[in-house]
Amino acid sequence: MYHLNFGLIWRYFDKLDWGLLLSLELAVASIAIGVVIGLALALLYDWGGRTTRTLVSIYVEFIRNVPLLLLVYLVFYGIPTVVNLQYDATTSFIATLSIYAGAYLVEIFRAGLVAIPRGLIDAGKAIGLTPWQRLIYIRLPTMFRVVLPSLSNTFVSLFKDTSVASVLAVPELTYGAQWINFNTFRIVEVYTVVTPMYLVTGYLILGALRQLEKRFAVR
Amino acid sequence: MLQAMLSSLPSLWRGLLVTIEVAVIVVVTSLLIGVVFGAVMVYGPLLLRLIIRLFSDVVRGIPVLVLIFFVYYGLPVTGLNVNNFAAGVTALVLFSTAQVTEITRGSLQSIHHGQMEAGKAIGLTFPQRLVYVVFPQAMRRFLPPWINSVADAVKGTALLSLVGIVDLMLAIQQVIGRTYEPMPLYILGALIYFVINYSLSLLSRRLEARYAHFRE
Numbered sequence: 001m002y003h004l005n006f007g008l009i010w011r012y013f014d015k016l017d018w019g020l021l022l023s024l025e026l027a028v029a030s031i032a033i034g035v036v037i038g039l040a041l042a043l044l045y046d047w048g049g050r051t052t053r054t055l056v057s058i059y060v061e062f063i064r065n066v067p068l069l070l071l072v073y074l075v076f077y078g079i080p081t082v083v084n085l086q087y088d089a090t091t092s093f094i095a096t097l098s099i100y101a102g103a104y105l106v107e108i109f110r111a112g113l114v115a116i117p118r119g120l121i122d123a124g125k126a127i128g129l130t131p132w133q134r135l136i137y138i139r140l141p142t143m144f145r146v147v148l149p150s151l152s153n154t155f156v157s158l159f160k161d162t163s164v165a166s167v168l169a170v171p172e173l174t175y176g177a178q179w180i181n182f183n184t185f186r187i188v189e190v191y192t193v194v195t196p197m198y199l200v201t202g203y204l205i206l207g208a209l210r211q212l213e214k215r216f217a218v219r
Numbered sequence: 220m221l222q223a224m225l226s227s228l229p230s231l232w233r234g235l236l237v238t239i240e241v242a243v244i245v246v247v248t249s250l251l252i253g254v255v256f257g258a259v260m261v262y263g264p265l266l267l268r269l270i271i272r273l274f275s276d277v278v279r280g281i282p283v284l285v286l287i288f289f290v291y292y293g294l295p296v297t298g299l300n301v302n303n304f305a306a307g308v309t310a311l312v313l314f315s316t317a318q319v320t321e322i323t324r325g326s327l328q329s330i331h332h333g334q335m336e337a338g339k340a341i342g343l344t345f346p347q348r349l350v351y352v353v354f355p356q357a358m359r360r361f362l363p364p365w366i367n368s369v370a371d372a373v374k375g376t377a378l379l380s381l382v383g384i385v386d387l388m389l390a391i392q393q394v395i396g397r398t399y400e401p402m403p404l405y406i407l408g409a410l411i412y413f414v415i416n417y418s419l420s421l422l423s424r425r426l427e428a429r430y431a432h433f434r435e
Binding site for chain 2: 002061062064065066067068069070071073074077078079081082160161162163164166167174177178181187188191194195198199202203
């Protein structure tokens with residue numbers, strides 16, 4: 001008979017709460033960089049010719065169709081062997097997750113730019129705004145309001161993807177769980193604690209972002 | 220570099236077969252269970268709906284990797300002695316079932332309830348109404364996202380390398396352990412995954428385009 005013993009989990013709980021914090025930091029850093037990549041490439045796709053579009057599509061399709069785990073290994077173990085670059089596991093993971101997020105965000109932003117009502121842009125033209133002014137004052141603000149729900153979903157899904165960082169020994173939540181697992185063998189207990197931590201955090205973030213979406217919804 | 224790639228091919232081939240085997244088991248099992256769960260979510264009694272809602276929200280709310288570790292390390296404690304293959308596949312089936320449940324629920328709910336009533340009016344039984352009236356119409360909403368979920372399942376199998384299942388991902392790692400040539404092998408591996416998943420996404424897009432004229 002197996003006896004549950006949560007004592008050891010509480011003793012090492014700092015592994016878990018600091019881990020959760022690092023998971024959130026990884027997700028925030030990656031979505032921030034990912035939004036820059038995604039927005040830049042979506043605009044390039046919008047303005048560019050055939051070649052630019054093909055290159056953006058290759059990036060998007062390649063990243064979206066390869067497992068994240070493989071990309072994480074490729075960036076951390078693969079790239080330093082061919083390029084003279086040195087970086088630690090956390091930097092490497094943030095870079096990978098940002099590139100990964102970027103590929104999903106390009107598609108979201110492209111769809112958002114297409115979804116802007118034609119009349120809004122025409123109205124901008126009519127009052128004499130230059131293309132740049134139309135982009136800054138009309139297209140981008142409207143696009144962000146349109147894509148906000150997709151952005152929230154992407155963020156929560158990135159938060160869950162940060163668990164893959166544990167394979168590089170980045171001390172985030174899943175790594176903390178595995179550490180406690182290997183050092184105390186309190187397997188069921190640690191995952192009984194970690195699962196609600198992911199669930200509650202994920203749904204709290206989603207709930208907060210849904211409130212924000214309501215505030216900025218396009219009516 | 221080319222030499223490293225060529226000599227690794229037999230190992231990768233065996234790994235790829237395991238990846239495909241896992242993916243097929245996961246996709247078929249999750250389809251069977253997920254469609255039933257999805258139908259219960261729409262037409263079933265409240266208690267069952269709540270249980271499936273809880274299952275689906277919990278499974279979709281945690282990282283797949285945590286689900287895999289939980290099942291892999293947790294099952295033996297409950298007295299069930301399963302090998303890593305069974306544990307890993309079970310975890311992925313749970314994950315995939317939750318996705319299929321939601322896709323089924325969404326596509327069934329998109330069918331106007333008048334269709335169900337019309338079926339009733341001409342005297343069809345409930346199973347007949349499902350099979351002849353609702354499912355064929357729900358199919359076009361179901362297929363494109365379902366094929367995407369198949370691609371997600373294929374990508375999910377890579378995580379099983381972390382519990383020691385020698386799939387394509389772990390085969391790549393093992394070859395790198397022998398040859399110390401990480402880059403060519405990671406790129407080759409990425410290309411293999413890409414070919415599988417990109418074909419699936421092309422199929423999904425073609426189906427979507429084919430069904431597009433249905434949209435009202």
